[in-house]
Amino acid sequence: GEDVEQSLFLSVREGDSSVINCTYTDSSSTYLYWYKQEPGAGLQLLTYIFSNMDMKQDQRLTVLLNKKDKHLSLRIADTQTGDSAIYFCAEIIYSGAGSYQLTFGKGTKLSVIP
Amino acid sequence: DGGITQSPKYLFRKEGQNVTLSCEQNLNHDAMYWYRQDPGQGLRLIYYSQIVNDFQKGDIAEGYSVSREKKESFPLTVTSAQKNPTAFYLCASSGTVNTGELFFGEGSRLTVL
Numbered sequence: 511g512e513d514v515e516q517s518l519f520l521s522v523r524e525g526d527s528s529v530i531n532c533t534y535t536d537s538s539s540t541y542l543y544w545y546k547q548e549p550g551a552g553l554q555l556l557t558y559i560f561s562n563m564d565m566k567q568d569q570r571l572t573v574l575l576n577k578k579d580k581h582l583s584l585r586i587a588d589t590q591t592g593d594s595a596i597y598f599c600a601e602i603i604y605s606g607a608g609s610y611q612l613t614f615g616k617g618t619k620l621s622v623i624p
Numbered sequence: 625d626g627g628i629t630q631s632p633k634y635l636f637r638k639e640g641q642n643v644t645l646s647c648e649q650n651l652n653h654d655a656m657y658w659y660r661q662d663p664g665q666g667l668r669l670i671y672y673s674q675i676v677n678d679f680q681k682g683d684i685a686e687g688y689s690v691s692r693e694k695k696e697s698f699p700l701t702v703t704s705a706q707k708n709p710t711a712f713y714l715c716a717s718s719g720t721v722n723t724g725e726l727f728f729g730e731g732s733r734l735t736v737l
Contacts, residue, residue, distance in 0.1 A: 552630075602723075
């Protein structure tokens with residue numbers, strides 16, 4: 511299919527780890543991205559991973575990439591109430607004529623319970 | 625500070641009226657984009673522009689129009705031909721084309737009464 515797939519909701523307790531999963535479509539994608547959207551606001555790029563990497567860590571964020579299964583995950587350690595937001599997975603797909611298009615998943619709404 | 629400014633934040637429109645959403649950036653970015661966001665639908669690309677005086681249709685361009693007369697500005701007009709215009713509209717820019725590193729504005733919420 512053409513869609514980037516994510517589960518729509520995730521609920522975790524404050525202090526626990528959150529794992530947000532994503533399945534992407536194009537095995538030739540060079541970069542994969544995670545964006546965060548707080549309520550009523552625009553999206554903010556959180557992190558990205560190059561396709562020749564398996565893992566990338568940035569403070570509380572860990573991105574894991576399984577190219578064989580086209581599976582991407584974002585782990586947030588020690589989840590805080592400020593992490594409550596919608597998280598979007600995105601991939602770059604070649605759209606023809608030398609152009610690439612960024613395709614987003616539908617987003618996972620993370621709710622952090624105090 | 626550099627960034628993207630969208631206005632207005634909230635807009636109400638009667639059916640049959642055209643409305644224009646503003647998007648201005650001072651990041652000196654070449655590429656600009658308009659997305660539509662509906663609950664549970666993620667982001668869908670309306671139009672994008674890689675350079676001044678040039679733009680391309682995205683996945684859901686019908687009922688919308690854009691212009692790119694200046695590098696800093698990429699206004700979106702929602703015309704009366706758009707059958708379901710109530711949505712959250714997001715403008716973005718990037719320093720280069722063919723990248724996934726986008727900078728987003730705060731969005732404009734359009735409600736058609």
